[in-house]
Amino acid sequence: MAMSVQGTILVLDGVSTNRIMLKVQLTAAWYHVVQGEKLAGLGALLRRTRPDLVLTAQTLPDGSAADVKKVMAADPALIDVPIVAIAPQNDKAARLKALSDGLDDVLGYPFKDTLLLARVRSLLRARAERQELNIEGSAQTIGFGEAPQVLIAPPSTAEIAILTQTVRTSALWSNALTHQTRHRVTGHTLPDLKGILSGTIPDAIVVELAPNSSGRNLLADLRSRGATRNTVLIGVLPDDNPALAAEALDRGADAVCMGGFQTDEICLRLETLIARKTRDDRLRATLRRDLAESLIDPLTGLFNRRYAMRALDQIAHQAPETEHGFAVMLADLDHFKAINDRYGHAAGDLVLTETAKRLRVVIGKTGFVARIGGEEFMIGLPNTSTDQALKQAKQICETICEKPFQLPDRPAPVPVTISVGVKLCTPPELSHPGEADPVGRLISSADKALYAAKKAGRNQVQIRQSAA
Template identity: 65%
Template sequence: MSVQGTILVLDGVSTNRIMLKVQLTAAWYHVVQGEKLEGLAALLRRVRPDLVLTAQTLPDGTAADVKSLIAKNPALGDVPVVALTAQNDKQARLRALADGLDDVLTHPFKDTLLLARIRSLLRARADTQDLQFRESPQSLGLAEPETPHVAAPKRARVAVLAQKPRNGALWQKALSGQSRYALNSHHQSDLQALLSGPIPDAIVVELDADRSVLNILADLRSRGATRHTVLIGVLIDNNATRASEALDRGADAVCLGGFCADEIVLRLDNQIARKSRMDQMRDSLKKGIAESWIDPLTGLQNRRYAMRAIQQIAQQSAQTGRGFALMLADLDHFKAINDEYGHASGDCVLTQAAARMQQVVGKAGFVARIGGEEFMIAVPNISRAKALTMASTLCEAICAVPFRLPDQRTPISATISVGLKMSAPTYLSQEEAEPVEQLIKSADKALYAAKQAGRNQVQIRQSAA
């Protein structure tokens, strides 16, 4: 049997636990059972569940106590906790949501709705875990991560997407007392109006008997602009099948039994807070990835970026048959600058030299700092003549204007040597084209030749192809 995940069921009533175990085991989940809070911490450490279903009231505590205990464990803090309440107990449902529970299900449980809600929560947790892994300093090779608490936006944008304009107006009015929301209402037939303005943080979608609205949920979830927008469905009745379909189409939560402003507000608060945390993790991940490719001193790309970029340029060149230039550049006598003026002044020269080279190359290619005073430049789709001109301009940019240092009255002069390797694969396959490692070695030999010839000049090695 293939196990889809581990679910911990907590309930003081054995028959309730047994019924849930039968339902969940039939769906290939591994089910672990518990009765009360006592001993739960040890059980959590041993089992490490993917999701917890807990009765609203346990013999020695509540669902809120379970949520609090799990939240204290860093390894389990993102595990969804769902409260199980009695049928038609609206106040219990609102209380559970107010206590921060991830969702509420009522007895008796329809298989379709129970399993759809579990799938939805496990997908959300998988997204969180994926971001946490990718954002971790180990995965990016970075230092200690910053993990500040993120609150929900002070004024989140919330849109009501109604099937009937009158419902949209009524729902917007009912929510308008929540000053933390910037509200607007749209008709479901006019998605363009909703998508043409600022993208909402959350959308409350009316789900009626028209099945086409389920396609709207799927459409919103698949669009890049609204892929991370919170989607909350509102069902006029208690149709478990339609609620299940809505969850599987992308809804983050579904409210049964009609519009309830109190429940919508609680779900919006919980879901928007989660979205804010996820957005911050995505932003942090993007920043971390970007910084992992950047040399912190000069702001140029680093060696890690350069090696991947030159590989991609070579692959494209092999596919198109158009040549590219690879240059290695090294500041001449840089050690003498460090020895005479100090490393801070040497860093200043490196920074200014990097800016000058970047200005010469512009968007035609990339400039990367790959060593202490060594740089790599690669330019795709360039002829030999233009590459030589660019390399000569790089030399001129360094030697023509002395470098000003903060603690020196007189600017100092510096020069640079450039080794140029032209690659012109002309319809060679990627396998037949010259390996990148060999291209770099050839450029390095050209750089050595420039140093041997007196520095402050360009030497070229032409591809044999």
């Protein structure tokens, strides 16, 4: 059985032997390779092949790696595709030029298979993480067209930590960076991470990777920690050691600089990687906010129906494991329409927000409270008994009716009451073979109890203990 390819890589080079060599190396590692030789027609080639990564010669017959970057940056679908330039091994000026043009990395030709493949793996891994963020982000905009591409500037001053074997090296590197970058630089020594992890987490960490040091293990450690998982990690090797560079990339380094600490190169890499981290951090924050907003009622700040249904489903699934019962309550403000009609919708909104505050106080951390309709609330109480649930249900009625609601432009507070229907459930009640929607049945029972409370005169609690 044939293995599936792990991604599409576009190789751009005017020299056919170079393209063939790269294709052999990459195809052997189960990548799908597409070839091109010049800038002309690149746009059509990119649209047709949709590569996951581009390897391009620094100089093409009719352009340069920088021109490739410009073509790709113009297409929103390709803006996050990593681009690696291939330059002569010892051409420092070419390497710096490619980095200053915003390319993701530069590989010196000729290079070892191990280093090439480690760099490809590292960049594809980072792109896959960004794609997941973008997919989740675009899911928030379904039905509203495509989310616009927002250019986010990197922070004016980022936090950069230097982590070296000796205090002297740390001081030298920190001093060199401080003079060439606007960022705040702090020096630390291996293997002590306390200084880095105890304060403000750095945006980037530059790690000295001596052949026999703990630096490479430290990369994996930093990448695995929640605090530093998204921190930029740059490794610095004292000499040209492709095997160690490949290992560092596989252990989590975003970039590796060989041949010692080159201030110009470190500064360029920091700018590109910190800018990318800023965009990713902003997208993560937006996703967290959007997720929270999708589960919160904007008027009251309570959870909404979507959250309530998920939470209740989880409570129901966990009940058999804990062997404890739980309760579902539906609470409905009495004669709420009359409040809206008599005092206006703004007054009605104030009653709802004040009701939400009072319900939160009663329920506290014992369960959840959600607004699931205009004036209807759902309360879920895990691990509760009949007596406990009834006590809290009565407290709900009391907290609403005992203190009338103060409304704007009304000299006298307005009395409000609430009716509560309670459905108590024990784990055996969930054992209905073939039942498609046990949670729906429980809510229906609570709704019947609520109807009974309304029919009996409102401002009271009614309970259903049967499964029906």
